[in-house]
Amino acid sequence: MSRGNPLFEVELERFRYSGDGDDTLAGIGLSLEAGSLTVIVGDSGSGKSTLGAVLCGMLPRHDGEELEAVFEIQGQTIRHGTGKSVRIDPVGWARHVGMLPQDARHYLSGVRETVAEELAVGLENAGVPRAQMHARITALAHRLGLGELLDRDPETLSGGQERLVALAALTLDGAPVLILDEPLAGLDAAASARVAALLQQLRAEGTALVLLTRAVDGSVDGADHMLRLRAGRCESVPGEQISIPRNEVSAPDRRHSPGTAALLEFSAAELGYPGSAASAVTGLDLLVHAGECVGLAGPNGSGKSTVLKTAAGLLNLRAGVLRQGTKRGAGVGLLLQNPADQLFERTVHREVAFGLPRSTAVKIPEVLESLGLAGTGETHPYELPAAARRLVALATVLIRRPALLLLDEPTEALDAGGLEVLRAVIGKVLDRGGAVLIASHDEGFLIGVAGRIHRMQPVAQAAR
Ligand SMILES: Nc1ncnc2c1ncn2[C@@H]1O[C@H](COP(=O)(O)OP(=O)(O)OP(=O)(O)O)[C@@H](O)[C@H]1O
Ligand SMILES: [Mg+2]
Structure with a gap:
């Protein structure tokens, strides 16, 4: 399945949650080269978030969950199979594959008192010198329009601000493969444009991106691979066939006229x-x-x-x-x-x-x-x-x-x-x-x- 020199390859035979009668995911193959963008489109319940969790090592988590898959990452082959569950160290795995979850708040530690300190978590762990750390945090925060929020308590952010901070933290953590679950959800036009530009830059620097989304929009320009997930099964789709515009305008429903109260x-x-x-x-x-x-x-x-x-x-x-x-x-x-x-x-x-x-x-x-x-x-x-x-x-x-x-x-x-x-x-x-x-x-x-x-x-x- 490899073409070029992929950073991360996945052959996922199947994944099943404990006690489920059916596989939630089956027959999914991914080969992610440096700088590539893979878009996985699927409706709610199609298995996108489960796939994201498997790719970033968060699943299987409990006994009874079944994963049959082969991962090739950093020259290592990791085989999951029935009867032998491989335990992945999620923290170590996150250095290779980072993920912005659908509920972006989950990416934040929740224990830091300011946004700046929250953004420093990964860099501190990586032993980056203080001055350099400060410069990188400030530069990225300004790029994402978060400059004014650096001294704020992360618990007091609006929904969109929270997603931007989580995305900044993920970017600073610097994993070479990033899985992004609806990264633009709840963002205004200016923030969406900033995020799209940041993602382009990350690709140019060699990061492989996987975007999980319900609908295709501007952030998927220039995708290398487009896949559609239906009931946990993947189909490859030529880009032009996926045209589900976000913000689809429906016919106004004007049956109701306001009363006076x-x-x-x-x-x-x-x-x-x-x-x-x-x-x-x-x-x-x-x-x-x-x-x-x-x-x-x-x-x-x-x-x-x-x-x-x-x-x-x-x-x-x-x-x-x-x-x-x-x-x-x-x-x-x-x-x-x-x-x-x-x-x-x-x-x-x-x-x-x-x-x-x-x-x-x-x-x-x-x-x-x-x-x-x-x-x-x-x-x-x-x-x-x-x-x-x-x-x-x-x-x-x-x-x-x-x-x-x-x-x-x-x-x-x-x-x-x-x-x-x-x-x-x-x-x-x-x-x-x-x-x-x-x-x-x-x-x-x-x-x-x-x-x-x-x-x-x-x-x-x-x-x-
Ligand atoms: N608990 C809080 N304590 C202090 N400030 C807060 C708190 N929650 C929100 N804010 C701030 O109040 C302002 C308005 O936030 P609000 O959440 O109402 O915005 P919003 O329009 O809903 O944004 P979004 O589109 O991102 O959801 C923002 O600057 C936000 O950071
Ligand atoms: Mg809001």
Whole structure:
């Protein structure tokens, strides 16, 4: 299978999770040369993240997981086969194959107090001298537009900022093979362009990239190999045959006309976080009527999530006015940007049932079914693909029939089927006279579902 002199070759016969009746991956061959770009396109649940985890040595992790594969890396041959499970040291493996996970936060150590210190973790471990380390961190942070954030606590970043910091950390760790799971998800146009330029430079310097994605976009220009993953099986596809544009614009749904009752109103509002001197949002005027779907757009860090969290009662208003048609906090449901922040139970059913009176809990199967989650009740939320996991988080919100539904980047990780489900959910809330406010970078989706779009202005990045 080799052509040229590959950095990393994989012949993956099959991978099966413990207790599964079927292989999650089968018959996948990859040969990654220095500077190459391999794009693997697949819908939610097609096995992309499992493949990423196998490639970066994170799977198999538990007894009972079966991997039959041969890896050739750095002149070494590693054979996994039935009956003999090879234990890979994930830390050592990460020096050869690095991965940006779909939930980018997982790449960060979570124990450092500033972004600069977080970015130093890998360089410190590699014994890079302090002055050189500082110069490399600063240069890369500026390239990615993170210069102002170096002194910030990594726990206080917006979703997009978090992904950029994780990508910077991965780049500094310097593995010659990088697996990137949806590296542009949740990034604004400027950040996407910066990341695309960085990836081109890494390739020029000899890094082999594997991009795992649902949809093809600008970041895959000049791909050497395109593969499509379907139910864990790979097909090679000529580039021109994969044309699933991101931000597909759907026909606007204008059935709903706003009523007169305001369900949410911010006026000259100033929003911020406890412990941060500077405000995250200032001068916010935003009105959402019953029966109306409003989009919330704007660059990374402009305050979209902050607006939704304040509307949901998770943050206090600093100044100005916030009026709600429903009682504060009641009748309002928020789907958080990162579903991991919202899921903590060990089965889907327990998750949705959490804190519910019995009279409402009987509706759980119906809600799960309406979200395409029928039959997942006894599954652990983390065993579901990312799209389904987001829909489980949505189920925990919808079961309470909120009058005002707040959705933070709800389209992230959803494929066409998931987007259809989401549109139906929004339609139902509007049909019953509720309102929906959606923060999203997915302009195509917003144009399709929202009656209007409120654009947030970037706030000067002061130290918070
Ligand atoms: N817990 C926090 N403490 C302090 N500052 C925070 C916290 N969370 C977010 N911020 C900051 O508030 C500002 C607005 O962040 P927010 O998450 O609302 O942006 P966003 O528009 O949702 O961005 P993204 O598109 O990346 O999701 C950013 O500068 C962010 O770094
Ligand atoms: Mg956000």
